Amino acid sequence: MIFTYSPNENIASLTRGQIEEKYKWNLRDIYKSDDEWGKNFELVENAIEQYDNFIGKLNESPEVLLSCFQLDDEIGIKIERLYLYAMLNRDSDMREPVYQAMDSRIKTLYSKVTKANSFISPELLKIPDAQLLKTVRSFNGLQIYEHFVNELLRRKSHTLSQKEEEILAMSGEVTQIPYTAFSLFTNADLKFGNIKDDKGREIEISPAKFYAALYSQDREFRKRAFNAFLRPYTEYVNTLSSLFNGNLKVNIFNAKARKYSSAREAALDRNNIPVSVYDNLIQTANNNLKPLHRWATLKKRMLNLSELHSYDLYVSLFSVNGGRKYSYEEGVEIVCKALEPLGQEYLDCLKIAFNNRWIDVYETTAKRSGAYSSGTTFGIHPFVLLNWTDLLNDIFTLAHEMGHNMHSYYTGINQPFIYANYTIFLAEVASTFNESLLLDYLILNSESKEEKLYLLEKYLNNITATFYRQTMFAEFEMNVYDRTEEGEALTHDLLCKMYRDINQKYWGPELIIDKEEEFTWARIPHFYYNFYVYQYATGFAASEVLASKVKNEKKPAVDKYLQFLKSGSSDYSIDILKNAGVDMNSAEPIIATTRKMDQLLDKVESLLNGG
Numbered sequence: 219m220i221f222t223y224s225p226n227e228n229i230a231s232l233t234r235g236q237i238e239e240k241y242k243w244n245l246r247d248i249y250k251s252d253d254e255w256g257k258n259f260e261l262v263e264n265a266i267e268q269y270d271n272f273i274g275k276l277n278e279s280p281e282v283l284l285s286c287f288q289l290d291d292e293i294g295i296k297i298e299r300l301y302l303y304a305m306l307n308r309d310s311d312m313r314e315p316v317y318q319a320m321d322s323r324i325k326t327l328y329s330k331v332t333k334a335n336s337f338i339s340p341e342l343l344k345i346p347d348a349q350l351l352k353t354v355r356s357f358n359g360l361q362i363y364e365h366f367v368n369e370l371l372r373r374k375s376h377t378l379s380q381k382e383e384e385i386l387a388m389s390g391e392v393t394q395i396p397y398t399a400f401s402l403f404t405n406a407d408l409k410f411g412n413i414k415d416d417k418g419r420e421i422e423i424s425p426a427k428f429y430a431a432l433y434s435q436d437r438e439f440r441k442r443a444f445n446a447f448l449r450p451y452t453e454y455v456n457t458l459s460s461l462f463n464g465n466l467k468v469n470i471f472n473a474k475a476r477k478y479s480s481a482r483e484a485a486l487d488r489n490n491i492p493v494s495v496y497d498n499l500i501q502t503a504n505n506n507l508k509p510l511h512r513w514a515t516l517k518k519r520m521l522n523l524s525e526l527h528s529y530d531l532y533v534s535l536f537s538v539n540g541g542r543k544y545s546y547e548e549g550v551e552i553v554c555k556a557l558e559p560l561g562q563e564y565l566d567c568l569k570i571a572f573n574n575r576w577i578d579v580y581e582t583t584a585k586r587s588g589a590y591s592s593g594t595t596f597g598i599h600p601f602v603l604l605n606w607t608d609l610l611n612d613i614f615t616l617a618h619e620m621g622h623n624m625h626s627y628y629t630g631i632n633q634p635f636i637y638a639n640y641t642i643f644l645a646e647v648a649s650t651f652n653e654s655l656l657l658d659y660l661i662l663n664s665e666s667k668e669e670k671l672y673l674l675e676k677y678l679n680n681i682t683a684t685f686y687r688q689t690m691f692a693e694f695e696m697n698v699y700d701r702t703e704e705g706e707a708l709t710h711d712l713l714c715k716m717y718r719d720i721n722q723k724y725w726g727p728e729l730i731i732d733k734e735e736e737f738t739w740a741r742i743p744h745f746y747y748n749f750y751v752y753q754y755a756t757g758f759a760a761s762e763v764l765a766s767k768v769k770n771e772k773k774p775a776v777d778k779y780l781q782f783l784k785s786g787s788s789d790y791s792i793d794i795l796k797n798a799g800v801d802m803n804s805a806e807p808i809i810a811t812t813r814k815m816d817q818l819l820d821k822v823e824s825l826l827n828g829g
């Protein structure tokens with residue numbers, strides 16, 4: 219499931235009963251009733267014992283192997299559907315205890331299944347590779363499992379003996395402590411001070427209020443929010459650096475135990491991403507930092523500042539006609555128009571989604587905030603949760619989530635269950651691709667210079683936040699692991715210095731870095747996700763290239779793009795992207811993204827100069 223976080227502080231006034239049916243998702247597409255859910259739950263519960271029939275027998279005959287795979291698929295398909303129904307009902311009204319209970323029952327059931335089928339992989343790995351592959355390739359019905367088996371064999375050299383695997387599994391409860399402690403400490407224990415907001419009201423600062431404050435036109439307020447938000451991280455720096463280092467050591471320990479040469483190699487190997495893809499991203503971005511420096515210079519000039527600080531980086535330079543409102547229907551129309559380059563087949567699928575209640579549009583009492591697409595659930599279309607507020611931003615969220623939605627939909631109807639999902643490496647490609655087409659469409663059709671500037675700035679901020687900033691985080695993450703693996707002790711002073719240096723390098727000489735900003739490493743939860751953030755940057759770069767191919771090359775590029783949406787996880791992520799027309803092992807997509815930033819800056823400057 220893909221979440222897009224957007225803090226929503228409005229209090230919902232409407233109940234679900236007050237919303238027209240057509241704006242609410244139709245969960246009867248999943249099950250007709252809670253009763254039907256209950257019956258299917260029992261079916262799975264009773265089916266679990268069937269796994270026992272296969273223990274020790276997978277090498278007996280291809281028929282037995284196929285039956286075992288099919289049982290596992292059937293149970294997997296049912297569990298996903300049970301989970302989807304519980305999740306979407308729960309998110310429709312978070313107060314409803316029936317669905318809270320369903321949700322926790324399904325989690326327990328899921329862990330029972332994982333325990334029951336845990337014999338499959340080790341047993342397959344005991345069969346000689348060539349024999350296993352031959353069986354899978356030659357027996358009718360087993361062929362679709364070939365990539366799955368290849369994947370299993372690929373990771374064989376990093377799979378340990380049963381005893382060692384058991385010890386590693388037991389260590390899991392210990393090794394998750396740094397992240398759990400960080401999470402509880404920063405979310406529950408850390409107290410942020412009170413400050414005066416831009417209207418003179420006393421507010422208690424929080425992560426959501428801090429991010430909102432960064433967009434305020436009142437610079438003193440931005441500065442107050444920045445200082446108040448970061449102060450606790452500076453005060454508890456010993457605790458936070460211990461947790462930070464603890465997390466690094468956990469991932470290094472796991473990588474070593476599995477015979478990887480580095481934590482980074484181990485993390486990337488999960489999706490068979492070569493380390494060279496990561497190196498290429500960092501190196502190429504480093505060679506092309508000029509557009510970001512140029513943006514910093516322009517911001518400073520436009521804001522008329524003598525010094526550009528971190529709290530000045532996100533405030534809007536341009537605003538558009540007093541916040542024009544868009545109805546949901548207008549939003550749908552704009553998104554369909556913007557996605558026209560994808561051709562009739564894609565548009566027809568989009569319309570099926572819009573016309574058949576796949577989307578829950580409006581905010582209602584106790585509904586989950588933000589937006590998401592539910593991902594692929596085999597045998598059923600994906601759903602989208604929105605909290606429409608009539609703003610331009612909602613149209614971007616709609617385009618983004620429909621990107622995920624169509625990716626899941628195409629994958630679901632074209633792949634067998636085992637490949638009917640996609641990796642995180644691919645996940646944000648389809649969503650940012652749609653946002654890119656939407657921006658181009660809106661810029662092209664904007665009616666005034668102000669509107670055009672506003673949209674260009676939005677595009678620039680997207681590249682800054684999703685490409686440059688995440689690459690900067692990825693480089694920092696790489697450096698802290700490298701130095702730890704070389705035996706260096708990362709004191710908090712060193713972490714602060716490393717973060718300051720890299721931040722200065724990316725933003726260039728115009729940025730004045732306050733002491734507080736150096737503590738960013740201490741507050742970002744993504745540094746606990748084990749080499750996760752680089753995928754935001756690679757996904758963004760891939761989508762930029764694919765979007766420009768679709769615009770320039772038309773039909774051949776569209777066909778390849780649709781093939782990408784249909785591929786699920788039937789092949790390795792890097793190869794799926796290569797087939798779509800973008801090679802993430804080459805510098806080209808990274809350069810294309812930075813060049814796009816330069817072109818956008820050219821347009822902004824020419825408009826400002828009266829062009």
Ligand SMILES: [Zn+2]
Pocket residue numbers: 220221222618622646649
């Ligand atoms: Zn997304």
